[in-house]
Amino acid sequence: MKKTVTLTFSDGSPSIELPIEQGTYGKPVIDIRELGPHGYFTHDPGFTATSSCNSAITYIDGDEGLLYYRGYPIEELAYQSDYMEVCYLLNHGELPTAGQKMAFENSIRHHSLLHDQMENVFRGFRRSAHPMAVMIGVTGAMSAFYHEGTDLFDPRHREIVAHRLIAKIPTVAAWAYKFNEGQPFVYPQNHLSYAENFMHMMFSTPCEPYQPRPVLARALDRIFILHADHEQNASTSTVRLAGSSGANPYACVAAGMASLWGPLHGGANEAVLKMLDEMGDVSRIPEYIKRAKDKADTFRLMGFGHRVYKNMDPRARIIRQTCYEVLDELDLRDDPQFKIAMELERIALEDDYFISRKLYPNVDFYSGIIFRAMGIPPSMFTVMFALARTSGWVAQWNEMLSDPAHKIGRPRQLYTGATRREYVSLDQRRA
Numbered sequence: 001m002k003k004t005v006t007l008t009f010s011d012g013s014p015s016i017e018l019p020i021e022q023g024t025y026g027k028p029v030i031d032i033r034e035l036g037p038h039g040y041f042t043h044d045p046g047f048t049a050t051s052s053c054n055s056a057i058t059y060i061d062g063d064e065g066l067l068y069y070r071g072y073p074i075e076e077l078a079y080q081s082d083y084m085e086v087c088y089l090l091n092h093g094e095l096p097t098a099g100q101k102m103a104f105e106n107s108i109r110h111h112s113l114l115h116d117q118m119e120n121v122f123r124g125f126r127r128s129a130h131p132m133a134v135m136i137g138v139t140g141a142m143s144a145f146y147h148e149g150t151d152l153f154d155p156r157h158r159e160i161v162a163h164r165l166i167a168k169i170p171t172v173a174a175w176a177y178k179f180n181e182g183q184p185f186v187y188p189q190n191h192l193s194y195a196e197n198f199m200h201m202m203f204s205t206p207c208e209p210y211q212p213r214p215v216l217a218r219a220l221d222r223i224f225i226l227h228a229d230h231e232q233n234a235s236t237s238t239v240r241l242a243g244s245s246g247a248n249p250y251a252c253v254a255a256g257m258a259s260l261w262g263p264l265h266g267g268a269n270e271a272v273l274k275m276l277d278e279m280g281d282v283s284r285i286p287e288y289i290k291r292a293k294d295k296a297d298t299f300r301l302m303g304f305g306h307r308v309y310k311n312m313d314p315r316a317r318i319i320r321q322t323c324y325e326v327l328d329e330l331d332l333r334d335d336p337q338f339k340i341a342m343e344l345e346r347i348a349l350e351d352d353y354f355i356s357r358k359l360y361p362n363v364d365f366y367s368g369i370i371f372r373a374m375g376i377p378p379s380m381f382t383v384m385f386a387l388a389r390t391s392g393w394v395a396q397w398n399e400m401l402s403d404p405a406h407k408i409g410r411p412r413q414l415y416t417g418a419t420r421r422e423y424v425s426l427d428q429r430r431a
């Protein structure tokens with residue numbers, strides 16, 4: 001017997017019965033599609049309680065602090081899998097066999113080069129351009145190189161789009177850094193792993209040999225896994241909405257990168273480091289906690305809070321552990337920012353303002369400390385997030401277009417503007 005809910009109206013209007021759907025996990029949803037003909041819309045600015053789609057890719061339990069990719073707990077994937085395998089899992093729905101994994105990695109390796117003319121796109125930017133602006137511009141420009149001949153309704157064409165983006169994004173990210181630094185672009189090396197290749201393109205120069213440190217490459221690979229996907233967050237919803245019109249997927253991913261860049265979203269990792277730098281010392285933590293609570297102050301504790309997690313973000317726990325490993329490897333255990341971050345986390349988690357609002361450290365709280373310890377500048381932190389999230393964006397885009405029932409996204413509104421009025425000619429207008 002299908003579960004339903006009945007809307008009754010205080011003015012005696014006829015009641016409306018709506019179906020309730022239950023997913024594999026999570027809160028059941030009320031299917032409101034029948035409301036329109038009855039003369040009502042629902043209203044939920046910021047989508048605080050609104051499901052936008054069916055998805056089988058990622059599941060988050062915000063109360064329990066759980067995160068599953070295709071049913072696999074993030075903790076098991078972070079410590080037992082690798083990012084290439086997770087990219088395959090997100091995009092294909094199952095863990096690959098050895099043969100499937102080899103074929104996938106081989107395809108990614110052989111799509112890592114950018115079209116030679118793409119160099120000109122980088123050179124159109126000022127050297128001081130923010131790397132996110134460069135990444136967005138270059139990724140969007142890919143739509144000029146890969147447009148004709150892409151049939152979005154052909155699953156093989158969509159798979160090639162996914163492989164191209166997963167493969168090229170590390171090259172775009174590393175070249176954005178090299179362009180900022182005024183160093184020559186370094187080409188991918190197909191014998192290296194995905195994370196090692198990125199480090200090679202970021203840190204090697206033509207002047208001397210470079211060998212990625214295994215502990216750091218492993219840490220980076222794990223951080224890519226943690227950032228790969230996260231249900232219908234702002235940037236993923238942007239990619240889906242842009243893609244729902246059949247738009248060029250490279251342009252849609254560039255739109256997702258633009259949304260991720262915001263300091264309330266993926267830009268938070270860069271904002272956390274700025275905040276820790278500004279604090280400068282654990283003695284100033286109370287001053288910032290006070291500001292974070294002050295409604296008259298726009299300051300928020302960067303790296304804290306989450307729309308879904310009302311418990312510790314499971315990724316933050318793993319990243320904190322990875323932080324210890326990286327700082328130990330680099331003999332930076334006394335890193336001042338790490339000490340401030342640990343003390344800030346301790347104080348905030350004991351403070352009623354944060355406890356009552358269930359504000360916990362999120363994925364962005366510790367990642368910047370690791371990136372900076374590795375020699376990655378704060379301006380590149382969101383680029384790192386976008387690099388990893390590209391695999392999730394293309395998986396979600398593909399899932400949407402694979403659904404024969406998918407429709408163009410077109411939200412409605414509550415109109416609060418002027419009532420109908422006559423035009424007034426310019427000579428009749430008074431200030």
Ligand code: SDX
Pocket residue numbers: 229230232233234263264265266268292293299300301302303304305306307308357359362363364
């Ligand atoms: C990411 O969606 C995703 O899944 C995102 C992400 C992903 O993987 O894609 O997880 C990645 O974006 C993580 C979030 C990174 N952003 C930050 O760290 C920026 C700081 N945090 C926030 O601004 C905030 O917590 C949000 C944006 C993350 C969530 O905001 P919500 O859900 O809209 O919550 P809210 O603004 O309504 O806050 C509820 C209350 C408010 O106080 P009251 O009005 O109830 O008195 O909590 C307060 C807020 O003022 N609050 C904070 C706070 N975050 C919320 N107060 C101080 N510092 C903070 N960080």
